[in-house]
Structure formats: structure tokens, C-alpha cells
Amino acid sequence: MARVRVGLFVTCLVDLMRPRIGFAALKLLETAGCEVIVPESQTCCGQPAWNSGDAPGAVALAKKTIAEFEGFDYVVSPSGSCGDHIRTEYPTLLAAEPGWRDRATAMASRTYELTDFLVTVLKVDSVPGDHEGSITYHDSCSGLRSMGIKDQPRALLAKMKGVELREMNGCEECCGFGGTFSVKFGEVSAAIAERKCDNVLASGAKAVVGGDLGCLLNIEGKLRRMGDENTKVLHVAEILAGDA
Amino acid sequence: MEIKSMRFKANAAGSLANVVLQGNLKNAKGKFVTKRAEALKDLDDFEGTRDAAVAIRNKVIDNLDLWLERFEQKAQETGATVMWAKDGAEVCRLVTEIARKHGVTKVTKSKSMLSEEAGLNQALEAAGIQPVETDLGEYILQVDNNEPPSHIIAPAVHKSLDDVADLFHKVHGTPRKTEIPALTREAREVLRGHFLSAEMGLSGGNFLVAETGSVALVTNEGNGRMVTTMPKVHVVITGIEKVIPTLEDLSTLMRLLPRSATGQSISNYFSILTGVKKPEEHDGPEHLYFVLVDSGRADVVGGDFHAMLRCIRCGACMNHCPVYQTIGGHAYGWVYPGPMGSVLTPLYAGMENSIDLPHAATLCNQCGVVCPVGIPLPDLLRRLREKQTERGLRPLKERIGLRLWAWVAQRPKLYALGASLGARYLKWLAGDADRIRLLSTAPEWSLGRDFPAPQGKTFRELYAARQKINKEAA
Numbered sequence: 136m137a138r139v140r141v142g143l144f145v146t147c148l149v150d151l152m153r154p155r156i157g158f159a160a161l162k163l164l165e166t167a168g169c170e171v172i173v174p175e176s177q178t179c180c181g182q183p184a185w186n187s188g189d190a191p192g193a194v195a196l197a198k199k200t201i202a203e204f205e206g207f208d209y210v211v212s213p214s215g216s217c218g219d220h221i222r223t224e225y226p227t228l229l230a231a232e233p234g235w236r237d238r239a240t241a242m243a244s245r246t247y248e249l250t251d252f253l254v255t256v257l258k259v260d261s262v263p264g265d266h267e268g269s270i271t272y273h274d275s276c277s278g279l280r281s282m283g284i285k286d287q288p289r290a291l292l293a294k295m296k297g298v299e300l301r302e303m304n305g306c307e308e309c310c311g312f313g314g315t316f317s318v319k320f321g322e323v324s325a326a327i328a329e330r331k332c333d334n335v336l337a338s339g340a341k342a343v344v345g346g347d348l349g350c351l352l353n354i355e356g357k358l359r360r361m362g363d364e365n366t367k368v369l370h371v372a373e374i375l376a377g378d379a
Numbered sequence: 380m381e382i383k384s385m386r387f388k389a390n391a392a393g394s395l396a397n398v399v400l401q402g403n404l405k406n407a408k409g410k411f412v413t414k415r416a417e418a419l420k421d422l423d424d425f426e427g428t429r430d431a432a433v434a435i436r437n438k439v440i441d442n443l444d445l446w447l448e449r450f451e452q453k454a455q456e457t458g459a460t461v462m463w464a465k466d467g468a469e470v471c472r473l474v475t476e477i478a479r480k481h482g483v484t485k486v487t488k489s490k491s492m493l494s495e496e497a498g499l500n501q502a503l504e505a506a507g508i509q510p511v512e513t514d515l516g517e518y519i520l521q522v523d524n525n526e527p528p529s530h531i532i533a534p535a536v537h538k539s540l541d542d543v544a545d546l547f548h549k550v551h552g553t554p555r556k557t558e559i560p561a562l563t564r565e566a567r568e569v570l571r572g573h574f575l576s577a578e579m580g581l582s583g584g585n586f587l588v589a590e591t592g593s594v595a596l597v598t599n600e601g602n603g604r605m606v607t608t609m610p611k612v613h614v615v616i617t618g619i620e621k622v623i624p625t626l627e628d629l630s631t632l633m634r635l636l637p638r639s640a641t642g643q644s645i646s647n648y649f650s651i652l653t654g655v656k657k658p659e660e661h662d663g664p665e666h667l668y669f670v671l672v673d674s675g676r677a678d679v680v681g682g683d684f685h686a687m688l689r690c691i692r693c694g695a696c697m698n699h700c701p702v703y704q705t706i707g708g709h710a711y712g713w714v715y716p717g718p719m720g721s722v723l724t725p726l727y728a729g730m731e732n733s734i735d736l737p738h739a740a741t742l743c744n745q746c747g748v749v750c751p752v753g754i755p756l757p758d759l760l761r762r763l764r765e766k767q768t769e770r771g772l773r774p775l776k777e778r779i780g781l782r783l784w785a786w787v788a789q790r791p792k793l794y795a796l797g798a799s800l801g802a803r804y805l806k807w808l809a810g811d812a813d814r815i816r817l818l819s820t821a822p823e824w825s826l827g828r829d830f831p832a833p834q835g836k837t838f839r840e841l842y843a844a845r846q847k848i849n850k851e852a853a
Contacts, residue, residue, distance in 0.1 A: 151802050153834060175839065175843075178788040187768075188761070191785075280743070309743035314742075320735075320739060323702060324827075327741070328827070355829075355831045356831055357828040
């Protein structure tokens with residue numbers, strides 16, 4: 136069987152803040168036997184524009200991303216939020232242009248969040264990494280409620296012998312990030328993050344793990360401001376790849 | 380009601396600084412969320428019931444004029460008078476006229492959010508008619524200097540037991556009580572006199588049933604029955620979107636409403652009131668009026684926000700909203716708080732008067748998940764943001780910033796350069812630390828948390844370098 140050709144959508148936040156998450160995703164996909172292509176011209180999926188009311192900007196970036204990625208068998212992203220934007224919102228925001236809408240719809244059905252892709256499509260038996268210690272998992276909103284990402288990361292983490300999963304209270308509750316919400320209403324956003332961090336700390340886990348960097352930056356920033364220096368904040372790809 | 384939504388940010392800061400409120404919110408959050416989850420367990424098929432509820436509500440709002448005419452005709456056949464109010468001022472005028480016509484000096488009220496929209500209590504007082512709130516929460520607020528409600532079904536949820544104990548001691552001039560049963564008994568004793576002496580009762584309406592001309596009322600304290608059956612005049616004030624076709628439909632919606640609202644399989648009291656008292660009957664009003672209110676609703680029909688008219692006012696969206704849970708209802712500055720309020724306030728009280736509200740959400744979609752009539756609240760909030768941009772209501776700096784960012788993001792080379800410089804700048808801000816304490820480019824972020832430092836180089840730079848090495852090796 137020909138190797139599956141995957142276009143890796145790195146996300147603008149991983150590009151800027153945490154390249155190692157992108158490399159971890161690359162490693163996981165390559166280890167699972169995929170041919171991974173990282174289109175050089177990719178920038179942002181356009182979600183910030185769409186959620187801020189700039190529809191023309193969102194439409195332009197959607198078309199750009201579709202043109203870059205529609206040639207692959209699958210589009211995979213280490214983010215439920217960006218993945219959901221491509222899968223759910225692209226067909227909606229391009230609804231007025233039938234040609235583009237059809238291209239968006241065709242690509243949407245082949246777009247996956249990383250852990251979902253590994254479990255649902257590739258059905259991997261093992262992961263390259265191992266990790267010693269207890270972790271607690273934060274379910275990010277778009278991934279959970281729009282893409283149904285809940286069991287997939289847990290199933291993959293369960294393949295690692297050294298990992299002990301300690302579920303926190305309210306693991307499905309929003310961390311307060313909300314994209315531009317976090318910089319428009321900083322105090323409210325940080326207060327919501329505090330509830331999340333209280334739950335993280337109460338779980339007693341040594342690391343909090345999630346699938347979306349935005350949430351993770353928010354949680355890490357709040358934990359540190361609260362004086363917690365010990366809890367590691369990691370993207371699930373980093374753990375699965377054995378990079379953390 | 381006076382709209383204070385333009386002060387959302389300052390209101391929210393006040394809520395965060397209020398230690399007592401924060402404690403009360405935390406307490407309420409757990410109760411609402413847990414009780415709803417428990418109550419839904421004994422519903423065989425939540426999704427199926429919700430689909431049926433969506434279909435019922437859509438059937439009505441897609442042909443609202445038709446169903447309103449059917450309701451009007453049936454209600455008139457039962458001896459009721461149906462009146463139409465285009466806005467809050469007309470509600471106040473009509474209700475005052477009804478009161479005057481029947482020589483009314485005192486009105487007992489069960490909870491009505493529309494009377495809050497219209498500012499009816501103030502209008503009645505100005506006309507020399509005494510309005511008495513009889514829902515315990517609303518009563519507490521009325522005797523506390525007419526404080527506005529902070530929640531649509533638990534109006535005084537922001538208050539603690541201690542707050543109410545102090546208030547009743549002060550207002551009633553009675554010894555301070557600290558037990559809830561003693562406090563409710565005290566309120567009941569005060570209210571009993573009013574129930575017996577009021578000439579007119581005023582209620583909201585959870586649903587209007589077109590096939591029978593009835594109003595359905597969902598209450599927990601029994602005050603609704605006193606208000607609607609004891610006085611000789613009963614006035615129902617409700618929005619035009621509250622009509623439903625049949626009693627069968629009512630039973631479907633009632634499987635969802637109390638469960639979603641208070642986590643009850645059925646409320647303590649559930650009344651279906653039809654027509655005036657007949658000669659052979661002992662209870663009920665001699666005169667029944669329906670004041671059906673538009674106040675912006677008709678303009679929503681058929682537009683981008685049409686789905687919002689499905690709302691059955693259960694409050695589940697706010698109970699599950701991380702923002703509402705953190706700041707409470709008053710911060711939203713008008714009648715309806717939480718996600719529903721952030722959609723309704725711009726629609727009914729003016730987009731320009733509530734600029735912050737559509738943005739005061741993380742779009743986490745917990746509201747959409749729990750909504751018993753499947754309103755896509757995050758989509759509606761996002762659409763309102765788009766409307767604001769289209770109408771030039773957003774700050775110029777934000778609009779230019781967004782356009783510039785989107786422009787750059789369409790130019791990969793320029794974007795790569797910007798990202799590279801950005802990553803280095805942030806790394807420089809962090810210095811040797813793994814975090815930035817004060818983020819000058821986005822100061823709001825670092826008000827309450829640090830900003831983790833970036834690695835320093837972008838993924839694309841590192842990936843290009845790796846590809847080069849791989850190529851040379853090969």
C-alpha cells in the first residue's frame with residue numbers, strides 16, 4: 136500500500152512559541168508510517184479573523200490554506216481548535232462561493248486533529264515515547280465539543296507504561312483562554328484560568344497535558360503566576376513522541 | 380430597564396473584586412451544573428427530546444404571525460383580552476390603563492423578565508399603583524432598593540444567606556434570623572397580606588398554548604398561583620415568541636425546561652391557566668389580559684439571529700458559562716446575562732449599547748451543548764462580532780490591527796519574517812527566564828498571569844534548517 140501523504144498544519148502558535156510540538160507531531164506521523172509534508176507557505180488558518188468579526192480576512196486565509204493543503208490524503212494538526220476551524224468552519228464561511236465551498240467540504244472530511252488521526256485513521260498500536268509520572272489531561276473546548284476528542288489522547292497515553300493518568304475535576308471546563316478573549320478581558324480570562332489551575336493542582340499530577348497550545352500557554356502562565364514552579368505543562372504530542 | 384452593558388469591563392472587574400459575590404457564585408455554580416446533569420439522567424433520550432423541542436419551536440417562529448393569530452382567537456374565546464405592545468413603554472402604558480380601569484391600587488407580581496425589560500415597576504409606582512414582587516428572589520431585590528436581578532430564574536443568586544438575613548432584619552424591623560426556613564416564613568408572612576389585598580395579579584408566561592388559548596406557568600414557590608387566581612384581574616405579560624402550538628408540545632418542552640433550569644424533573648408548581656372564572660367556578664380572575672410584547676422580537680424573525688427566538692429562558696447557558704460563573708449576572712448590565720444575554724441585549728437594547736457583550740465569551744460552546752432547544756449560541760455571538768465590524772462599531776485600532784494581521788498572514792515570506800522577529804522579541808523580553816511577567820504588547824494577558832517564553836526560533840526556521848541538513852546528508 137502506498138504511504139499515506141499527510142500535510143502537517145503546524146499552526147501559527149506552535150510556529151511562533153513551541154516548534155518542538157511541531158517536530159513531535161512530525162515524529163509521531165512519520166513513525167506511524169506516513170509521508171509528512173510541511174507546506175512552507177502555511178501561516179494561520181484564519182480562526183482569529185473569523186472569531187473577531189473579520190469575515191473577508193477569514194475567507195482569504197481559508198482559501199490560501201485550502202490551496203496549500205487540498206492535494207494531500209489528509210490534513211493533520213496538533214490542535215483541536217485549528218483543526219475544527221478547518222473542518223467545521225471553512226465550508227460555512229465559504230458557503231457563498233460554491234466552487235470554494237465544495238473544495239472546503241472535500242478537504243474538511245480529510246482534516247484531523249493529531250491524536251484523532253493516530254487513533255481513528257491510522258489505528259496505531261504503539262507510540263514512540265514513554266513518560267514516567269502522573270499526568271492530568273485538560274480537554275480543550277473545540278476539540279472536545281466540536282471534534283469529539285476525548286478518548287483518543289487517553290487511549291494513546293494508555294499505551295505508555297510509565298504514565299499514570301489522574302483525572303482532575305472539571306477537565307472538560309474551559310480554561311479561559313478563548314483566543315482574543317484572553318487579551319480583551321485579561322482579568323476575567325485569568326480568573327477562569329485560576330479555577331482550572333486549582334483543579335490541576337488538586338489532582339496532584341506532576342504534569343498537565345493537553346492538545347491545544349493556546350490553552351497550555353494560558354494554564355502554564357497562570358500556574359507560574361500562582362507560584363507553582365513544579366507542574367509541567369505539556370502538549371500531548373511531546374509526551375507521545377518521547378520528547379518530554 | 381436602564382442598560383449598563385457599556386460598562387461591562389468595569390462591572391466585571393467589580394465582580395472579581397467582590398469577595399462575597401465570588402463565594403456566592405462558586406456555591407451556585409456547583410448546584411446548577413450538578414443538579415441539571417442528575418436530572419437529565421432520567422430522561423430516556425435527551426438528544427431526541429431536544430430535536431423534538433427544536434422542531435416545535437422552529438414550527439412556531441417560522442410562522443409566528445399565524446400562531447399568534449391562532450392563540451389570540453382561542454384566548455378571546457375563553458374570555459380573555461389580547462393586547463399587543465410594540466415596546467416597553469407600551470407595556471407600561473397598557474398595564475397602567477388596565478389597572479386604572481379596574482380601580483387597582485396594588486399589584487402582586489410573580490416573576491416576569493419582560494416587566495424588567497419594560498421597567499414596569501417604576502411606571503406603576505409613578506402612576507400611584509403599588510407593585511409587590513412575590514417571587515422570593517424578586518421580593519428580596521425589591522426591598523433592597525429595587526436592585527436588578529442577576530439571573531433569570533434565580534434573581535437573587537448573587538446574595539448570600541447572611542446578606543438576606545441582614546436585609547430582612549433592616550427592612551422588616553424584626554430580630555435577625557439566620558435559618559433559611561425562618562427567613563422564608565418571614566417573607567411569606569409579609570406577602571400574605573399583599574396576596575389578600577391586591578386587586579390585580581401580574582405574571583409572565585413560560586408558554587402560550589395556541590390550541591387552547593392558555594398560558595403555562597412554571598414556578599416553585601406557589602406565589603404564581605396566588606397571583607394568578609386570587610385577584611379579580613390577571614395580566615399576563617410575555618414575549619410574542621413564547622407561543623407553542625399544542626398541549627402535547629407543551630409536555631415535550633416541559634420535559635426539558637425544569638431539568639435544564641433548576642435540575643428538577645418537574646417544578647413544584649406547574650399551572651395551565653385558561654380563560655376567566657366561569658360562573659360555576661370558585662377561583663380565578665374575572666378579567667384576564669394578555670399583553671404580548673414585541674420589543675425587538677419581530678425584527679429578529681427571518682434574520683441571522685432567528686434561532687435565538689427558540690429560547691425558552693431556562694438559564695442553562697449562563698449556569699454553564701465560564702464567564703458568567705466568574706463574574707455573575709450584573710456585570711452584563713441588562714435583563715439577560717450570560718450567553719443568551721450577550722445575544723439578546725445587542726438585539727433588543729441596541730448593538731451600539733453593548734459592544735463588549737458578544738466578545739465576552741471564550742466560545743467554548745458549553746452553552747450550545749446544554750441548550751435544550753439547540754441554539755448555536757457561539758455562532759450567534761460570532762455573527763454579532765461580524766455585524767459590529769461591518770457597522771464600524773469596533774475600536775479603530777482593533778480593526779486596523781486585525782486587517783493588517785490578516786494581510787500579512789496572506790503573504791508567507793513577510794509573515795515568516797514577522798513571526799521570526801516576534802519570536803526573538805518575546806524571547807528577549809523573557810531574558811534568562813522561562814516567562815514574561817509583563818507583556819507590553821498585550822498587557823491584558825499579564826494582568827493575572829505570566830506569558831510563557833517562546834523557544835526563540837520559529838518552527839519554519841528550524842524545519843528549514845533540518846531539511847537542509849537532511850538534504851546534505853543524502
